Amino acid sequence: MNKMNKNELFDYLNEVSFMLDDITLYLNTHPDCPDGIDAYNHYKKLREKALNDYTCNYGPISRYDVDVNNYWDWVNKPWPWEGECGC
Amino acid sequence: MWVYEKRLQCPVNIKETNAKLAQAIISQYGGPDGEMGASMRYLSQRYSMPYKECMATLNDIGTEELGHLEIVGTIIYQLTKNLSMEEIKASGFDKYYIDHTTGIWPQAAGGVPFNACEFQSKGDPLTDLYEDLAAEQKARSTYDNILRLCKDYPDVYEPIKFLRAREIVHFQRFGESIRLILDKLDSKNFYAFNPAFDKAAPCLDKNCKMN
Numbered sequence: 001m002n003k004m005n006k007n008e009l010f011d012y013l014n015e016v017s018f019m020l021d022d023i024t025l026y027l028n029t030h031p032d033c034p035d036g037i038d039a040y041n042h043y044k045k046l047r048e049k050a051l052n053d054y055t056c057n058y059g060p061i062s063r064y065d066v067d068v069n070n071y072w073d074w075v076n077k078p079w080p081w082e083g084e085c086g087c
Numbered sequence: 088m089w090v091y092e093k094r095l096q097c098p099v100n101i102k103e104t105n106a107k108l109a110q111a112i113i114s115q116y117g118g119p120d121g122e123m124g125a126s127m128r129y130l131s132q133r134y135s136m137p138y139k140e141c142m143a144t145l146n147d148i149g150t151e152e153l154g155h156l157e158i159v160g161t162i163i164y165q166l167t168k169n170l171s172m173e174e175i176k177a178s179g180f181d182k183y184y185i186d187h188t189t190g191i192w193p194q195a196a197g198g199v200p201f202n203a204c205e206f207q208s209k210g211d212p213l214t215d216l217y218e219d220l221a222a223e224q225k226a227r228s229t230y231d232n233i234l235r236l237c238k239d240y241p242d243v244y245e246p247i248k249f250l251r252a253r254e255i256v257h258f259q260r261f262g263e264s265i266r267l268i269l270d271k272l273d274s275k276n277f278y279a280f281n282p283a284f285d286k287a288a289p290c291l292d293k294n295c296k297m298n
Contacts, residue, residue: 028143029263081161
């Protein structure tokens with residue numbers, strides 16, 4: 001996979017997360033479906049990697065993953081309703 | 088317990104304000120078929136749901152609806168950001184502005200405040216799930232109505248189209264939930280007892296000695 005920039009990685013994280021949102025609803029009513037289980041395991045790995053890459057490079061998505069030294073950076077990172085420019 | 092992620096399920100980046108459109112779309116925030124009612128309905132109904140697949144379905148769709156509430160709130164916020172007084176007066180947004188400035192408050196397009204009477208939690212699995220099917224269709228119709236209003240605004244159209252598609256997926260999952268329940272009930276009389284309440288209902292645990 002080519003190196004993604006910040007926006008591309010964020011979009012990719014949203015896409016693989018959405019795949020899990022959809023697959024998990026399907027699995028709730030088809031808990032023994034082998035194709036559903038394979039798809040879940042596949043996208044779970046992709047999301048874990050994307051979430052980890054994004055957090056390490058651009059900051060936390062979750063407040064359980066804040067890398068805190070001398071300032072609580074969670075308050076600085078933009079909120080999703082602020083839109084692209086974050087201003 | 089919920090863990091917040093600083094991202095929307097579907098991105099929203101609206102470049103042009105439009106207070107008139109915001110006043111219509113706000114119905115999906117706090118209106119009769121909106122996302123607040125949807126999330127509260129499923130998250131309230133899940134407690135008395137006795138079937139494990141259906142409990143998971145209510146929990147997880149209810150959670151997704153909270154994410155949709157956030158998407159709709161974001162759309163309204165961005166459509167009304169930095170409005171001038173002229174725009175507020177010309178768009179008819181002045182009535183909302185008097186009570187809320189440009190804060191986000193759950194109301195219907197016609198100004199009626201959000202009310203828990205817009206959904207039911209009946210404590211009867213079939214009754215609740217049939218309500219859920221209807222709720223998804225009503226929300227889908229509302230999104231269809233919104234789409235007709237925002238054809239020329241792709242920044243708004245795309246996330247609304249996403250939300251509409253999710254209503255259809257949820258409808259499908261609730262339909263499957265009903266099918267799963269019916270398979271476990273007496274096909275001669277599905278309504279012989281309320282499996283969430285009556286003692287006549289068999290325990291769902293196959294190893295339970297009470298059966």
